[in-house]
Amino acid sequence: TTMHIKARCPVYPGSDTQRFPVPDDKVCWARNWPEYSPVNYTAPSLLQQPDWADPEISSFSPQFNSLDGSVDRTSHDGEYCVQYGKPLNPRGRTGLTGRGLLGRWGPNHAADPIVTRWKRESDGQCVPHAISKRPVLQFVSIKRKDCGEWAIPGGMVDPGELVSLTLQREFSEEAMNSLQASPEERDKIYERIKQLFSSTGFQVYKGYVDDPRNTDNSWMETVAVNFHDETGDSVSALPLQAGDDAGQVCWIDVDSSQALYASHSQFLQIVAKVRHAHW
Ligand code: RP5
Ligand code: MG
Ligand code: MG
Numbered sequence: 001t002t003m004h005i006k007a008r009c010p011v012y013p014g015s016d017t018q019r020f021p022v023p024d025d026k027v028c029w030a031r032n033w034p035e036y037s038p039v040n041y042t043a044p045s046l047l048q049q050p051d052w053a054d055p056e057i058s059s060f061s062p063q064f065n066s067l068d069g070s071v072d073r074t075s076h077d078g079e080y081c082v083q084y085g086k087p088l089n090p091r092g093r094t095g096l097t098g099r100g101l102l103g104r105w106g107p108n109h110a111a112d113p114i115v116t117r118w119k120r121e122s123d124g125q126c127v128p129h130a131i132s133k134r135p136v137l138q139f140v141s142i143k144r145k146d147c148g149e150w151a152i153p154g155g156m157v158d159p160g161e162l163v164s165l166t167l168q169r170e171f172s173e174e175a176m177n178s179l180q181a182s183p184e185e186r187d188k189i190y191e192r193i194k195q196l197f198s199s200t201g202f203q204v205y206k207g208y209v210d211d212p213r214n215t216d217n218s219w220m221e222t223v224a225v226n227f228h229d230e231t232g233d234s235v236s237a238l239p240l241q242a243g244d245d246a247g248q249v250c251w252i253d254v255d256s257s258q259a260l261y262a263s264h265s266q267f268l269q270i271v272a273k274v275r276h277a278h279w
Pocket of ligand 1 (some may be wrong): 111245262
């Protein structure tokens with residue numbers, strides 16, 4: 001497990017709130033640090049209790065480390081600690097307590113669909129990378145509206161929702177703008193994505209995400225799955241259109257120099273390795 005870095009970004013996303021600075025050697029909870037004085041922050045929008053979010057911890061009794069009604073409060077990384085009634089980030093200190101922008105105390109479950117194809121010339125030939133000489137993969141990437149960073153078109157798993165459905169729904173919403181389509185068009189998009197995603201994808205990663213929204217008490221976890229179009233005649237033909245929390249969408253070359261949101265670059269590195277592609 002790598003140490004979280006983005007979860008310690010100096011300014012909390014969407015706010016002016018500064019995290020209490022946590023140096024590398026003080027991330028681990030086991031390291032005694034009496035001076036640690038994290039800032040408490042929960043976004044004002046969450047305090048208005050939207051139905052997709054938990055209430056404040058004082059006013060309910062969540063069942064941590066288990067399935068709590070339809071809300072999955074288990075972690076992909078095993079049992080997490082609960083201290084004074086609040087779950088503790090399994091990767092250590094972040095400099096901020098409360099939930100920040102995240103709806104759930106403890107793990108917030110997401111799913112990331114990594115749709116790939118080979119980069120080709122107009123004549124259909126694959127282009128090997130100039131330096132590595134390996135074929136280059138491309139993946140469907142979205143530009144997040146919240147921070148302007150390029151990312152996998154992932155999103156939150158709704159309570160009780162199967163991850164396989166979240167992958168299809170989020171891809172449809174963010175990369176194909178299904179939410180703005182007419183009911184008939186929407187059904188067509190869902191049907192097409194269902195077909196394309198029906199070949200059991202390759203599970204790339206399952207666990208903690210180093211997301212800038214993480215706090216000492218709330219964090220992102222994901223299941224990232226790769227759907228690869230080997231021949232270039234299925235996903236390559238999709239009419240991409242950005243929607244929901246995506247401002248732009250396009251095919252981006254899979255390359256180690258491409259900066260991506262949260263831990264997404266780490267997931268693509270695994271895909272490149274498994275497919276023997278350029279990285
Ligand atoms: C990341 O946040 C996950 O990997 C996923 O891509 C994303 C889910 O959050 P939203 O896109 O719904 O904000 O940690
Ligand atoms: Mg979404
Ligand atoms: Mg999203």
